[in-house]
Amino acid sequence: MTPQRLRRHDDIMQDFRRVHFVGIGGAGMSGIAEVLHNLGYTVTGSDRVDSTTTRRLTSLGIVVHRQHVAENVADVDVLVRSSAIRDDNPEVVAARALRIPVVPRAEMLGELMRFRRGIAVAGTHG
Numbered sequence: 001m002t003p004q005r006l007r008r009h010d011d012i013m014q015d016f017r018r019v020h021f022v023g024i025g026g027a028g029m030s031g032i033a034e035v036l037h038n039l040g041y042t043v044t045g046s047d048r049v050d051s052t053t054t055r056r057l058t059s060l061g062i063v064v065h066r067q068h069v070a071e072n073v074a075d076v077d078v079l080v081r082s083s084a085i086r087d088d089n090p091e092v093v094a095a096r097a098l099r100i101p102v103v104p105r106a107e108m109l110g111e112l113m114r115f116r117r118g119i120a121v122a123g124t125h126g
Helices: 003-014 027-038 052-059 090-097 105-113
Strands: 018-022 042-046 063-065 078-081 102-104
Touching: 018 027, 018 090, 027 042, 027 052, 027 078, 027 105, 052 063, 078 090, 078 105, 090 102, 102 105
Parallel strands: 018 042, 018 078, 042 063, 078 102
Antiparallel strands: none
């Protein structure tokens, strides 16, 4: 990997400092949210379900809203959506109206892992 490619990645990630996750309580979403939080990004999210996962994120200092409302995205740079979130979700609609990029979870994961070495673990449920 060349320094120029690494710098390009840094530039992309610096464009987004405030990241909001719609459906933050999901297994994939919560993991990405926690990693970004640990890297120094300002992370917020929303999930209608109160769970041990959302409580853990809150204990780390991540603001988790219990309702999906437009006001939750007023001050974010990018919105990450779970595949379970529909196009008519109030936060997705508001983000698009504000011209805030709306990206799927898989795309954010890809951006996070770009130029990094990943390890896949299978059979983690049993």
